[in-house]
Amino acid sequence: MAEVFATWAPAPEHRYPGHPEGPQRLQGLADLPQTADGTVWLEPSPAPVEALARAHDPRHIAYLEAVSKQGPAVIDYAPTYVTPSSFDDARRAAGGTLAVLDAVLAGPDRRGFAWVRPPGHHATRTQAMGFCLFNNVAVAAHQALALGHGPVLIVDFDAHHGNGTQDIFRHEPQVAYFSTHQEDIYPGTGAFEDEPQARGRIVNVPLPALTGDDGYRRVFEEVLWPWALRLRPALVLVSAGFDAHWRDPLTRLGLSALGFAHLARLLLALAAETAAGRIVFVLEGGYDPQAVAESGRAVWAVLHGHEPPPAALGPSPYPEPDIAERVHYARRLHGLP
C-alpha cells in the first residue's frame, strides 16, 4: 500500500471580513489530522526565501513581507487581501507543500496532500492575484526540478484558470501544465490557444458552465491521459481546487464529490503508470465549506485506497452540456492521435 504524507496549514489569522477565502473553508475537514488512518503528518514550516525565489521575483517576496506588516489591506481587485500574519501564512502554505513534496520524492509509491491556505495558482512571478500570494505548486515544481526530478506535470482542476502557474512555466520545458476551468470567468486567461510557443506542453481545456462529472471524465480520459503518457512525467502535482463543485458560490460548473473522487483515481493511476506513483495534491480554491468538506473527503479516501464516503450534496441537479467538440479540438491542437 502506498504511503500517504500530508500537511495541515489552515492559516486561521489570514481572513478578511466577508471574504470567501477564509479559514471557514477548511472547518469541515478539521478532524483529518486527528484521524488514525496511517497518514504521516508533516509540520508546515515557513518555506525558505531561496525556495520561494525560484518561482517569484525577489521584489514580490519583499513586497508581500512589507505590505503584510502594515496591517489588513486589499492588494488587488480580485480582491486579494493581506493581514499582519499573511506573509508567514503564505510561507507556511508553500513550506508545508515542500515538506510533503520532499517526503513523496524520497521513495517510490508515495503520495500526499497539502491542505494549505492561502491558495497559490493565480500568483504570478511578480504579482499576488486572485486570493493567492505565493504560488505553492510552482514553488514545489521548481524544487522538484532543483532536486533532479523532471519532467514535472501539473494538473489543475480548480474551476479557475491557473494563470500564475502558466505564467511562471511558460518558457520552462521541464514543466508541463494542464488546466480544466470554466470559460469566461476570472482571471480571463486559459483559452485553448494560449501560449503557442508551448503547444503540446501547456494544455488548456476551457469548459462551458454546468460541465460536470461526465464531461470532466471525458476530458481527463481522452485528453489528459494520452497526453500525459506521451510526456512521461517523473512527478505529478495537482492544483486541487474544489470550486468546480456544482454548489460553489463563485462558479457554475457541475462536479460532485464522487466526480472529484473519479478524477483522483485517474490521477493516481497516471502517476503509477509514469512517475512511480509519486503525486502531490495541493489545495487551491473551493468556497462552499460543505462542498469542500465532501469533495476533500472523497479525494482523501481515494488517496488512502478507500471508497469515498457518502456525500449529502449528491450529484449536480443540472443537465450537462455536450463537450465532445472541445475534446476533439484539444486533441487535434496538441497532436494527440
Ligand SMILES: [Zn+2]
Ligand atoms: Zn478557483
